[in-house]
Amino acid sequence: MNLQLKSYIPLIDFLAVVLGKDTEIVLQDFTDGLDHSVVYIKNNLSGRDAGAPATDFVLDVFKSKIYKEKDYLVNYRTKTIAGKELFSSSYFIKDEDEKLLGMICINSDKSKLLALRQLFVASIESLDQALMIDSPSTESQTEPIIENFYSTAENLIEASIIQETQGKDLNKYNLTRLEKISIVRSLYQKGFFDLKDAVSKVAEAFRMSEVSIYKYIQTVKQED
Structure with missing residues (x-):
C-alpha cells in the first residue's frame, strides 16, 4: 500500500466508529493499478473485500479527470452486489502534481431514515385528509445509480x-x-x-x- 494512503487508515477507523455500522468507509489505492484498488474497508456494506477492483464510477473519474477540478464528490447513488442502494461520497487523494493516488469512499445505508420519512409523509397526508386540507401531490423521486460495486x-x-x-x-x-x-x-x-x-x-x-x-x-x- 502507498505510504501516503496508509496514513489515512486511522482516520478511516475513526470515521467508522463515529458514523456507525450503517456507513461503510473504503480506502482505494490506484498507485498499483485499478484491478485490486480496494485496500482497506470498515463496516462492510457493499459485499467487497480488500483486493476488489475499481468500480465503473472510479473508471469514469479517471476518464473525465474530474479530480483535477474538484477535491470531492458528495451524495451520489450507488448499488451493492446484493442490490441495496446507498448514498455515497468520495474524497480524492492527490499528490503535489494533482495526480490521483486514491480515494476515501463513504457509503451510507439510509434505508431506515427513508422508511421513517415515508411514514412521516403518510402521517401528514392522513392529517391533511382528516382536516380537509388540500396537499400537493408527492411523487416518488429516485436518483439515478451512478456506481455499482463488484467483487x-x-x-x-x-x-x-x-x-x-x-x-x-x-x-x-x-x-x-x-x-x-x-x-x-x-x-x-x-x-x-x-x-x-x-x-x-x-x-x-x-x-x-x-x-x-x-x-x-x-x-x-x-x-x-
Missing part, C-alpha cells in the same frame, strides 16, 4: 457486457459485427480497457481472438 474485475466486465447487450445470453445469441463494435465502443468510453485482462475477458465473451478485439478498439479510437 472482482471479471464481475465488472461481465456486468458491462450484459448491460450493453440488454441482457442477451452470448452463449445462445451471435452478436453481429456492428453490435460487437458498439459494445467495445461503450466499454472503451467508460475506460474498461484500462483494467488488466479486460481484452481477454471480452474476447472470451465474444468467442473471438484478442487480436480481433484489439482491431475493434483501433476502429473505435479512429472515430475520435
Whole structure:
C-alpha cells in the first residue's frame, strides 16, 4: 500500500466508529493499478473485500479527470452486489502534481431514515385528509445509480457486457459485427480497457481472438 494512503487508515477507523455500522468507509489505492484498488474497508456494506477492483464510477473519474477540478464528490447513488442502494461520497487523494493516488469512499445505508420519512409523509397526508386540507401531490423521486460495486474485475466486465447487450445470453445469441463494435465502443468510453485482462475477458465473451478485439478498439479510437 502507498505510504501516503496508509496514513489515512486511522482516520478511516475513526470515521467508522463515529458514523456507525450503517456507513461503510473504503480506502482505494490506484498507485498499483485499478484491478485490486480496494485496500482497506470498515463496516462492510457493499459485499467487497480488500483486493476488489475499481468500480465503473472510479473508471469514469479517471476518464473525465474530474479530480483535477474538484477535491470531492458528495451524495451520489450507488448499488451493492446484493442490490441495496446507498448514498455515497468520495474524497480524492492527490499528490503535489494533482495526480490521483486514491480515494476515501463513504457509503451510507439510509434505508431506515427513508422508511421513517415515508411514514412521516403518510402521517401528514392522513392529517391533511382528516382536516380537509388540500396537499400537493408527492411523487416518488429516485436518483439515478451512478456506481455499482463488484467483487472482482471479471464481475465488472461481465456486468458491462450484459448491460450493453440488454441482457442477451452470448452463449445462445451471435452478436453481429456492428453490435460487437458498439459494445467495445461503450466499454472503451467508460475506460474498461484500462483494467488488466479486460481484452481477454471480452474476447472470451465474444468467442473471438484478442487480436480481433484489439482491431475493434483501433476502429473505435479512429472515430475520435
